[in-house]
Structure formats: C-alpha cells, structure tokens
Amino acid sequence: MNQRIVVGLDGSTESIAAARWAAREALLRNAPLHLVHAEEWSSPPGIPAASSDVRRPWTEALLRKAYDGLRGEHPQLDITTESFDGRPADSLVGVAASAGMLVLGSRGLGTLTGFVLGSVGMAVIQAAERPIVVVRAAEDAMPHAHGRHADRDMVVGIDISRPCDALLAFAFDEASRRACTLRALHSWMLPPLTGSGFAYNPEVTAQITQSMNTGLDDMLKPWRDKYPTVHIDAQARVGSASEQLLETGSEAGLIVVGRRIRRSSIGAHIGPITHAVLHHATSPVAVIAHE
Structure with missing residues (x-):
C-alpha cells in the first residue's frame, strides 16, 4: 500500500x-x-x-x-x-x-x-x-478543485548548478499521475553592470541563455527517458527565480520547489527562493527536502 x-x-x-x-x-x-x-x-x-x-x-x-x-x-x-x-x-x-x-x-x-x-x-x-x-x-x-487533480500545469523550479534528484523524482512522478504538462524552470541573473557591460550585449545574453537551456535539458534527459508520457516545457530565463516561479505558477495545479537539508542548527533551513514562493504563491506549493 x-x-x-x-x-x-x-x-x-x-x-x-x-x-x-x-x-x-x-x-x-x-x-x-x-x-x-x-x-x-x-x-x-x-x-x-x-x-x-x-x-x-x-x-x-x-x-x-x-x-x-x-x-x-x-x-x-x-x-x-x-x-x-x-x-x-x-x-x-x-x-x-x-x-x-x-x-x-x-x-x-x-x-x-x-x-x-x-x-x-x-x-x-x-x-x-x-x-x-x-x-x-x-x-x-480554482477550476477542477472539486474533482480529482486535473490537467492544470505543474511548475518545478530547478537549479542546474546542483543535483536535485529528489525534487525531479517528485515532480515527474506527480505530473505522470496527473497526466499534465510539467513546466521546468531555471532562472539566472546577469552579472552586475560594471565596466563595459559586455554581458549585456544581446548576442552574449543569447549565448548564455542557450548554454543554460542546454544544461537544463541535460539535467532533465534521464527523467524524460524514465517518464516518456510526461510532456515537458523546459525553459531557462533571465530574471529573479522567485518572481519567475510566482508568475509562471500563478494558475498552476502545483508549484514544486526544493530546500537543502541542513544537519546544522545554525543558518537558514529554507532558501530565499522557496521562502518567497511559500509566502506569495496562490497555487499549492510542494517543498521537497533534498541533499
């Protein structure tokens, strides 16, 4: 059971x-x-x-x-x-x-x-x-609230710089059960505007975005293979991660975010992005603890 x-x-x-x-x-x-x-x-x-x-x-x-x-x-x-x-x-x-x-x-x-x-x-x-x-x-x-979980999209926030298998395992399994689209979102910020601001050149920004999308696709590939019936909409975007998640997930059936497990009693146990989503999202939010 x-x-x-x-x-x-x-x-x-x-x-x-x-x-x-x-x-x-x-x-x-x-x-x-x-x-x-x-x-x-x-x-x-x-x-x-x-x-x-x-x-x-x-x-x-x-x-x-x-x-x-x-x-x-x-x-x-x-x-x-x-x-x-x-x-x-x-x-x-x-x-x-x-x-x-x-x-x-x-x-x-x-x-x-x-x-x-x-x-x-x-x-x-x-x-x-x-x-x-x-x-x-x-x-x-919300629509469908009185029936079984229906086809509203799910959104998962991903940091491609760190492993997050527990987060992706939950998100893909849940999307598979719901038979809904899973929108995988990685957000990244441009560096502070200093010097000549080379990073703000549109061509450079496009190259960085392409690199981020490639990294996101590489992270998702094993999960796409494991859950071939789950439709994935993967995007890497420039901007605040919390703002992007809140906007993308404003009418989602579920927003999935992670928190790193900290064994120490010192320091924050919920990251700033997850904290912001918890306090401001209108959709249900799933918090997945992972190493």
Missing part, C-alpha cells in the same frame, strides 16, 4: 481546503488519508488551563466534521483521524516521518493556535524531510 497522506487540521478555512486537496491527492496515489490535529493548550498566568473534558469534545468534533465531509465527497477513500496534545510543530514532524506527504493550510484564522504558515508551519517545513504541500483556501475556488 502507498504511504498515507497526512493533513493537519485546525478548523480554519485554509486547513479545510488543505484536507480536500489532500483527499484528491490520496485518490491519485491510491493511498489512505490521515487527518490529524495537535494542540498545546495553555493559558495566561493566573488563568486555569482548559480541562481535558473541554478540549477532547472540541477536538473530536473538529475531526469528525472533516471526516464526515470528506467521506461524503469520496466514499471510496480510506480515512483515519488522530489527535495530539502537545506542540503542533513537533507533532506534525513526528507524524510526517512515516508519511508519503504532509499537507498544511497556509494560514490559520481560528481563535485557537493551529497549523499556520507562520512559526508552526515554517518550523515543520524546516525540520521535516518528507514532501510538504502548502494549500491556500482559494484553491477550492
């Missing part, structure tokens, strides 16, 4: 959209769907914390409502639920370790602390090494 798809719920519109997205993904993969909720219940000094008798019914109602809604939409889907009492980020990283994918809403709008693309969401993305998909509430309003 395929590894289960895990989705974090906090009752917000975003987390419900994430659950519906995750359900469609589970159907694509013939995998079970696991709904989880984690909460660290705390109170200001001097105010007693809510008792388990209060917390448990709220959590059970949250999970039951989501379960019933998804079961009604996808009666064939294997759905389970689980709740955790503890720090949400730690709980999510733990449950994601054995999952095929973790899906989160991009913002929690409820009054309770939940899964948000803030301190919790970013902490999870920095620590988890399984694919993580971030979904906005607006995804439910």
